[in-house]
Amino acid sequence: MSEANFFGLFGLPIEFDIDKNALKSALLSLQKQHHPDRIDANKTSTSQASLINHAYQILFHDDSRAAYMLELSDQTVDLSQSIDDWDFLDEMMDLRIRLDATSDRAALDQISSQVQALSKDQAARFVQNYQNQAWAEAMDATRKLQFLGKLLVDVDAKVTDSLSQSNDDDDLYV
Numbered sequence: 001m002s003e004a005n006f007f008g009l010f011g012l013p014i015e016f017d018i019d020k021n022a023l024k025s026a027l028l029s030l031q032k033q034h035h036p037d038r039i040d041a042n043k044t045s046t047s048q049a050s051l052i053n054h055a056y057q058i059l060f061h062d063d064s065r066a067a068y069m070l071e072l073s074d075q076t077v078d079l080s081q082s083i084d085d086w087d088f089l090d091e092m093m094d095l096r097i098r099l100d101a102t103s104d105r106a107a108l109d110q111i112s113s114q115v116q117a118l119s120k121d122q123a124a125r126f127v128q129n130y131q132n133q134a135w136a137e138a139m140d141a142t143r144k145l146q147f148l149g150k151l152l153v154d155v156d157a158k159v160t161d162s163l164s165q166s167n168d169d170d171d172l173y174v
């Protein structure tokens with residue numbers, strides 16, 4: 001497997017906006033092709049399968065895809081650096097408080113929609129700054145994408161938890 005980068009590995013152009021269905025199809029094809037059970041024991045099929053899965057995870061998530069694109073552009077990527085946008089952090093704190101205070105499905109859906117909209121805005125901001133080679137701003141957008149991605153995972157977990165609790169209640173009356 002001698003693809004120059006993860007995008008090339010999956011036959012995708014180096015762009016932030018990718019076709020996730022094409023990514024998934026390419027993943028399944030590569031997994032079949034490089035599955036350890038289908039290759040001679042002499043080949044490094046386990047490491048290839050691991051690389052394929054790692055590359056998929058990087059490209060699938062907006063924040064890691066943005067960070068990877070910055071790396072491909074020879075930019076130093078440090079996602080652990082603090083976000084110093086107090087308006088953004090205030091808005092995130094408000095969303096976190098609302099998330100922690102509710103288990104209502106409609107409220108959770110509203111929070112999820114808001115986080116997704118904010119992620120879409122940061123993705124557009126990343127693309128614009130990446131194209132303009134405004135690296136500091138692109139990195140800031142990447143950090144915010146990472147923050148929003150983690151928040152969305154928490155929202156989805158709370159939705160799943162509320163669904164399982166509502167299903168548990170239904171079992172009492174069966």
